[in-house]
Amino acid sequence: MKQDNVFLVAAALATLLLAALPALDAPFVQSLALSCLMYAGLAVSWSLFSGPTRYLSLATSAFFGLGAYCTAVGLAHLPWPLVVIAGGLAATLFAFLIGLVVLKLRGAYFAVITYGLGELVKHTITHVEKTWSGTVGRVMTETPSSNVVYWSVLLIALLAVVTYVRFGASRYGHALRGIGIDEERAATLGVNPMRVKLAGFCLSAWFAGALGAAMAVRWTYIDPNTVFNPFIVFQTVLISMVGGPLTVGGPLLGALVFSLLSEFLRLSLPYLYMILLGVLLIVSVLYLPDGIAGHDWRAMCTRVARRWFKAAPAVEPPHE
Amino acid sequence: MNTISRRLSLQAALALAGMLAMPGFAVAQEPTVKVGYTQSRSGPFAGGSQTTQEPNYLLWAEQLNAAGGLNVQGKKRKIELVGVDDRSDMETIVRSYEKFMTADKVDLVLPPWGTGANFAVAPVANKHGYQLVAPTALSQKLVDMKLPYYFVTLQQPKPMMQALVDMLAAHHVKTVTVAYMDDLFGLENIGALEPMLAAKGIKVLDKKSYPLGVKDLSTMLKGMKAANPDAFIGITYPPDNFLVTGQAKEIGFAPKIFYTAVGTAFPIYRERMGKGSEGTMGMGSWNPKMSKAAKAYFDAHVAVTKKEPDRWASAHAWAALEIIQQTVEKVGLDRKAMRDHIAKTEFDTVLGKMKFNGTEEVGVPGMVGQWQNGEFEIVWPPARATAKAVVPKVWN
């Protein structure tokens, strides 16, 4: 697996560079990198499960929110690394419990039920908080420094990348891809689909939970509406798809391009950026249907070059 | 033309002028004062932000620049607003303010819309030593954080609820039903309200909560109608206050006093509810009849933004801008000096005298307003009242 090694070296270098970012003392660059890393982590961990299996999970917001709530409750009692790990574990536990049942559903049914369960958790937490503690939301005043948050998110994102590569190359990864192609056939070939799917789903949940736990302290006050925000999962799915969820480079590229582009547009065209972003999304699906990373750039370049430098072919090659 | 398209054409014109004038344009001029802020132009906070807050920022800059600029210790400097959309997203809000304060190093920052957003930004501003004077933040917890660079001009739950309860008692209300929203705003207000009602011997016959985005509350209101209270108290937010009012009217739920909290003072409430708005009470603190300054503010708002300001937080947003303006005139743009000046000075604003005790503004008391003949009259406390309360409310 030579290519993998090249990739790991590149990842290590990038990580070192990113880890040194706080030395610049440029809080804006750092927080831009932070949200880029957060979405990179979310998108990579989402693609870990949903890429190969094609199960469109919309539970990411629920995982993220559960992690964030763990921080809100546990921050005063536990050391920081434990808080983050526990946030991830809470999401994993939730993924396990719902996975037992929802992983029997497929396609749009699976998407809708994972979304529904997220909303269910959000409103259950609202209700429980209100009934038991007479308030909604939590204020966190003693929080770790922004550098600590940044390094934590970087570490989780890095872990997600390493896990994606390792898990993908493992027996489980092959089994997941098998399930994505044809679930029944995979089962006849000796794969236990439920066990494999559950493993992938729970693993992917941990990262989203841990990221939620690490990010929660950025906003001082959290309530169910901010941390169980559907915006989070929509953005994650978008990034993964635009990047291409079948290789680890896809969600990473997607997070980088999407975060930087949307931030650049937002700041430079404050009234029109959403329209532009929307047009770019549609164009990207039409012309890069397999994502930035999944696209056959070489073929496209040759085609374009041929069209520009030689006479146009008399007949366009057929599409189908 | 609405405000946004005005801004758009303004931006385009400015860019064009900038390009044309770039080379050789070196007339000695004071540098602009850069003012950074985010407002929600998209997402769930957009309705509140675009009614109450951002129009004031645009009006302020336009008015000052037309008069030569902001007075910085005697020198007039033009204002340059750097306002971006925060998509109602907390992380985007935090990141944008970090950019303003550290990368752009703007001269001033203005706060975002809403309690949650203020919670997120207040510590960041405090850390970088930028003062924020916030009009739309409502939480005792935020006040209790005691951040030295953070100030709120809006009345907090306790004074607002106390004014309401005093008014109820003055009209011999014995029984109420209460509906409130499931969020920090609803819970803090109900938390303040209940002991105050108990202290005046007012009985709560029914108390129900509802979630954000509810579309039908008729069954809840029918239950409350059956309880037949003297007053209805809705700790509501737009658009639920429209829903509650409309449906109360439909089912003929007509207590003596009908109170819906936030958004009742919005002009759109009057437009939407028509005659049904007459007699409804709500949170408010001013109207153009109150003073010359208030009338001037009202007229300028209508002239520039083409819509009326709301009769509650809009003026608090304007007052916050006046406080900054007066502070800069006195002590310049040194942020530490500005903070100290704001903390200890009494200001003359559109809402009268304002001064801060820590984070909280204590000059303007809690008030109750009521729609009467198309104007939102202040009916409580008596010292601030612009009209007598009309009780009982008549639905027509």
Next chain:
Amino acid sequence: MNAYLFIDLVVAGLVTGGIYAVVALGLNLQYGLMRIMNIAHGEFLMLGAYLTYTMVRLTGLSPLWFIAPMMLVLFLLGLLLHRLIFRRLAETSPNAEAMEARSLIVGFGLMFIAQNAAQLTWGGGMSGQPYLDQAVHFGEVTVAANRLLVLVVVAAASLALVLVLKRTLLGKAVRGMLQAPLGAMLVGIDTRTLHPACFGLGLALAGLAGGLLSMVYELTPAMGEPYTISALIVITLGGLGNIPGAIAGAVLLGLVETFGMYYTSPSLKILISYGVLVGVLLLRPKGLFAR
């Protein structure tokens, strides 16, 4: 429980369910026929609401005059969008799952564009123009006239759609495509005309719901989002691509929400509706009316 209260709750539940049904029908046609996961469906509801509102504001006439022309506008917009985007998408997608995933991203794109355009045109604040908001009394039962109107119109629209599907040749073709897309093509059904038409019809139905809602609720550029979600829930309840199932699912959800809110508290509304969804899908993984 007294009979009046019961009727009250049933009517309220039917109004809610009726709106869900109209929004869901359009989405269900798009999904069932073309595998388009149109996450921007609610945005077309929003556009319908704003267009109706604008016309009412400009002319001072009743909003009912503008509903049909507005639906036509949205139908044409649907044809255009299908021609520009979805046709190519369908041609290049290797399978149904890829189509679903890709159309989802297109949906997000359309959502960003529609919301931003609405905000630039009509402002980010709330607007609204109530119509027929007086109460109508039937003995002890009280309903707002506009809600009743909404109920009548959506019931008529749903019924009409079901009849067209059941009785006409065109409807048979559409049902054929719903059940077996490939088979339908083999027996000579012209998907190249029917697909754009059904996509446009979906938009027109969303617009109908929007036009009706503009009489009842306040408008904001983001008003459509919750309806997209409700529509997704409804069509999952009824079974994807199942038209009568979606109507039944919508009515069921409307009734459960209304009764649930009455017996517990409005706060629990969302818990109840998602509880029903999760329960149904666990018991019947292909929707209530799976064949």
